[in-house]
Amino acid sequence: MLELKGIDAGYAGFQALFGVSMRVDAGEAVAVIGSNGAGKTTLLRVVSGLLAPTAGTMTMQGTDLIATPPHKVIETGIAHVPESRRLFPRLSVEDNLRMGAFIPAARAKFHQRLEYVYALFPRLKERRTQLAGTMSGGEQQMCAIARALMSEPKLVLLDEPSMGLAPVIVSQVFDLVRRIRNDGYTVLIVEQNVRQVLKVVDRAYLLEVGRMKASGRAEELAASDEIRKAYMGL
Amino acid sequence: MDCQLDIFFLEAVVNGLLLAGLLALLALGLNLIFGVIDVVWICYAELVMVGMYGINYAYKGGMPFLVAALFGIVLVAIAGALLHFLVIRPVLETPPINQLLVTGGVLFLLQAAATMAFGIEFKNLGIRLGSLNIIDMSFSWSRILAFLFALAGMLALWLFLSRTFIGTAIRAISQDRQIMPLMGVDSRKLYLVTSAIGGGLAGLAAALMVLQYDIYPQIGLQFGPLIFMICVLGGLGNMIGGFVAAFIISQFIAVGSSCFHTEWGYAVAFLFFMVAIFIRPQGLFGSRT
Numbered sequence: 394m395l396e397l398k399g400i401d402a403g404y405a406g407f408q409a410l411f412g413v414s415m416r417v418d419a420g421e422a423v424a425v426i427g428s429n430g431a432g433k434t435t436l437l438r439v440v441s442g443l444l445a446p447t448a449g450t451m452t453m454q455g456t457d458l459i460a461t462p463p464h465k466v467i468e469t470g471i472a473h474v475p476e477s478r479r480l481f482p483r484l485s486v487e488d489n490l491r492m493g494a495f496i497p498a499a500r501a502k503f504h505q506r507l508e509y510v511y512a513l514f515p516r517l518k519e520r521r522t523q524l525a526g527t528m529s530g531g532e533q534q535m536c537a538i539a540r541a542l543m544s545e546p547k548l549v550l551l552d553e554p555s556m557g558l559a560p561v562i563v564s565q566v567f568d569l570v571r572r573i574r575n576d577g578y579t580v581l582i583v584e585q586n587v588r589q590v591l592k593v594v595d596r597a598y599l600l601e602v603g604r605m606k607a608s609g610r611a612e613e614l615a616a617s618d619e620i621r622k623a624y625m626g627l
Numbered sequence: 628m629d630c631q632l633d634i635f636f637l638e639a640v641v642n643g644l645l646l647a648g649l650l651a652l653l654a655l656g657l658n659l660i661f662g663v664i665d666v667v668w669i670c671y672a673e674l675v676m677v678g679m680y681g682i683n684y685a686y687k688g689g690m691p692f693l694v695a696a697l698f699g700i701v702l703v704a705i706a707g708a709l710l711h712f713l714v715i716r717p718v719l720e721t722p723p724i725n726q727l728l729v730t731g732g733v734l735f736l737l738q739a740a741a742t743m744a745f746g747i748e749f750k751n752l753g754i755r756l757g758s759l760n761i762i763d764m765s766f767s768w769s770r771i772l773a774f775l776f777a778l779a780g781m782l783a784l785w786l787f788l789s790r791t792f793i794g795t796a797i798r799a800i801s802q803d804r805q806i807m808p809l810m811g812v813d814s815r816k817l818y819l820v821t822s823a824i825g826g827g828l829a830g831l832a833a834a835l836m837v838l839q840y841d842i843y844p845q846i847g848l849q850f851g852p853l854i855f856m857i858c859v860l861g862g863l864g865n866m867i868g869g870f871v872a873a874f875i876i877s878q879f880i881a882v883g884s885s886c887f888h889t890e891w892g893y894a895v896a897f898l899f900f901m902v903a904i905f906i907r908p909q910g911l912f913g914s915r916t
Binding site for chain 1: 792795796798799802803805806807808809810811812813814
């Protein structure tokens with residue numbers, strides 16, 4: 394579904410990704426794990442068009458993503474739940490969801506999608522008129538995921554969904570990820586919480602200082618001594 | 628000083644209310660532009676002037692007034708979009724002072740161009756709508772209609788902003804510009820649409836003002852500073868704040884003019900403004916830093 398080959402990317406005077414190649418197949422859940430500053434967020438920013446790569450190729454179901462303007466990437470079926478949620482704090486929950494359905498294809502189905510995400514996350518229906526910025530961190534993460542689902546995406550990108558949340562909430566957030574998996578979305582998730590994320594995904598890649606160091610089935614990586622020592626504190 | 632709670636005082640209060648509708652409409656347009664694009668259109672009142680001339684010539688060229696008014700709204704909406712495309716967009720990523728300077732430049736350009744094209748003499752459509760007389764009070768219909776249509780225009784904008792996808796994006800963009808592409812929003816297109824709406828509001832104001840005021844190239848100077856004062860008092864970018872501030876300021880002008888002397892009305896309003904801004908630098912309803 395999504396395929397990256399030899400991607401280089403960075404910011405002014407600083408390269409963050411070096412020849413990154415990876416693949417996500419339809420129906421899979423894939424994680425990119427690695428420590429802080431490994432380039433995980435940069436990788437997702439490249440996929441969703443927020444950052445233009447300097448080398449490499451990238452396709453989504455055959456569409457060349459590099460030639461796609463940033464605001465058109467979502468129309469290829471990629472929805473990005475950004476780091477630290479990035480809801481519109483002074484808009485209501487429902488207006489945030491409306492923003493998620495901004496693209497023409499989604500607008501036509503707005504009410505249908507709204508009922509769908511409210512059924513998936515009943516808590517959001519209770520809070521629909523509340524300003525998004527006044528909700529708890531876990532509820533905001535729920536709203537951010539729901540907003541991404543409004544565009545009826547095929548692939549959902551999740552950037553550190555557990556970041557900044559209390560431990561109890563973190564496991565709830567991973568439950569949310571499981572729920573959207575079970576609903577048939579392909580998921581690409583980037584996480585520092587390696588132990589938890591490897592329980593949710595099929596496969597994972599290990600990113601270290603901008604380079605892919607390892608990849609494999611989630612249970613293989615979870616069993617690897619190197620990863621257990623470096624990322625799971627065991 | 629002649630300030631008693633008599634019928635003339637009441638007349639002044641009502642006239643202040645009628646003036647407020649028009650000022651609130653203009654403040655709303657300016658706040659909309661600032662809230663979305665983060666740019667202050669110093670030449671906003673000059674766009675109104677352009678609209679007034681447009682309506683004047685369209686009407687005298689044989690169009691019925693309503694058609695001429697519609698023409699004026701479309702004309703200024705296009706002017707707003709052009710202003711953004713030609714003047715603002717090239718300097719959007721540069722320091723804010725540049726954006727002030729270029730729109731300030733457009734102000735002088737429009738005044739000079741209007742003087743050269745239309746001359747300095749006052750122009751008037753010659754439409755007389757008469758007055759509504761209640762007891763000893765007299766209110767001109769042109770003011771009453773201006774008030775009602777300004778309110779209707781603001782209501783229409785509010786419905787647009789709260790009920791449509793583009794309206795929601797207009798409310799959202801100032802809260803997080805960077806993630807707009809993730810929602811599928813092309814910010815450049817949204818800025819252009821907002822500029823056209825801001826222009827359209829100025830065009831509506833022009834259509835309401837040609838019924839009340841003579842047209843001349845410097846007419847913008849008469850109310851331009853007033854609109855900025857209202858926007859700053861309400862908190863720049865805060866649409867509700869601007870709306871309320873318009874009603875406060877126009878009461879000071881109307882009642883001040885009635886109690887002291889016409890010219891004193893503006894002085895009293897500015898005095899209040901200075902005191903209010905000294906106490907609340909962010910504006911009465913502002914929260915921005």
